[in-house]
Amino acid sequence: MPFAAQGYCSTPRCPNKAEYKGRCTEHARAQERTRYNADTRKWYCTLAWQTLRQMVLADEPICMACHQEASTEVDHIIPHRGDYTMFFNQSNLQGLCATCHGQKTARGE
DSSP states (O other): OOOOOOOBOSSTTOOSBOOBTTBOHHHHHHHHHTSTTHHHHGGGGSHHHHHHHHHHHHHOOBOTTTSSSBOOEEEESSOOTTOHHHHTOGGGEEEEOHHHHHHHHHTTO
16 A cells, blocks of 8 residues: 655655654744743653553553553553653553553543
């Protein structure tokens, strides 16, 4: 199946090809740095998070919400709101499928 042609960056007057969510690499990185939670989003890139994430997914292979799909996302049961200790607290984490995680996130939980 052919792929759609790659478009250009959605930033006005940027001549570069879009590579991530409609933006070129430079503008995608700039947008990430200006997000309200940019400081805490860095925690998701740490080895500690990657290890903890794998542990949660291994312990809970089936979605804790629908009990039907495989867990692919690790969810904070109670939002950490920038609290480092709460972010890495394994008892505050659960495995969810992508659909259930997206629905929970959309509800602001």
